[in-house]
Amino acid sequence: MQVNPSFRLVYVPGVTPGKWVRVWGERLPDVPLDLLAAPFGEAERTLREGGADAGLVRLPVDKDVLSAIPLYTETTVVVFPKDHWLAAAEEATPADLADLAEEVVFHPLDDTLGLTAETLPGRPAIARPDTTEDAIELVAANVGVLLVPQSLARLHHRRDLTYRPVAEAPQSQVALAWPQERTTDLVEEFIGIVRGRTVNSSRGRGAGQAAPEAQPKKAAAGRGKPQQQKAGGQRTGGQKAGGQRAGGQKGARGGAPKAGGRGAAARRGKPKR
CATH class of the missing domain: 3.40.190.10 (Periplasmic binding protein-like II)
Structure with a gap:
């Protein structure tokens, strides 16, 4: 590395x-x-x-x-003064590009939306502002409006300006x-x-x-499976060796605490009646 x-x-x-x-x-x-x-x-x-x-x-x-x-x-928004006619729209209602047809729309040199003279909605300004920040200053002077990603509208926020989302506008x-x-x-x-x-x-x-933290988890998971298999194996063995299981039950009924090998041998030694 x-x-x-x-x-x-x-x-x-x-x-x-x-x-x-x-x-x-x-x-x-x-x-x-x-x-x-x-x-x-x-x-x-x-x-x-x-x-x-x-x-x-x-x-x-x-x-x-x-x-x-x-x-x-990002969502594209149009930035304009708070007393602009666009402010009459409800916040949940996005502005439409057609609403900007008669507006001066600034096109700064650092445009982030990929706009061109042909795709710019509205009327172009006499000169292009150098930066988005410069364009914001012109919008505050009530000269025109500006299309930008919403994050830039928030970055250059001013109390005398507001913005609305624009439907079907180019996006960044x-x-x-x-x-x-x-x-x-x-x-x-x-x-x-x-x-x-x-x-x-x-x-x-x-x-x-x-990686070291993950290994104990895998080991723990691995230990769980053998326990289930072992338990299943005991049940299978008990079914095959029915005599042994029966002997254990007799020992329990007889009250003997231990059912070891000697007890089993003693039972085998008894004569059949």
Whole structure:
């Protein structure tokens, strides 16, 4: 196994790796996990250049260089001022793309939905904002609205803004990615964690550490079967050797506390009447 001083995990805005980091600390307390926050467009480059061992990124990625396991798909929401007419809809009622046809919809350069000029709902702004955070500022100025994954709407939350889910809108998919040529044991360990594998089923270091604990359970299970077979064997033997079982019953009726070999010999020595 390749020995690393630590495991470096890069992640993009909106992704919260906390639950997986906690499991890592429980299973591999001797291997520190370093978190590297990176902008949406920088995470993949960080992996390519060896700046991280794995990353929580948004698809798509270059499959010729990186391996990727899709983890979940985010709900897309439209962000707008609280006094916007879209706010009149009930929270449980998703906005429709058709409702945005006459709205200015910002398309930041770090767009995570894969929108294009042709697929952008509504009217494009005069210029594209550099970042999603810049677009949020423009939305707060009541200039237009913005489509983003729900996690980014929460990340850039403002009291004067709100959001609604958008039906049939493009969605962002979060994945675990790593360089194909550097699939180390520690990478395999993290893959097992994000996939929800238990310690015993993990392919990485955790499996080797958990093996001694699993052996006593198997031994205990093995001892249980012979007991059942032995009990069954006694019943079978009793059926074949009916005389022995009958002798034992006679000894019990006679009040003798022991039905050993000498008692059996004595009974055999009695003359038949």
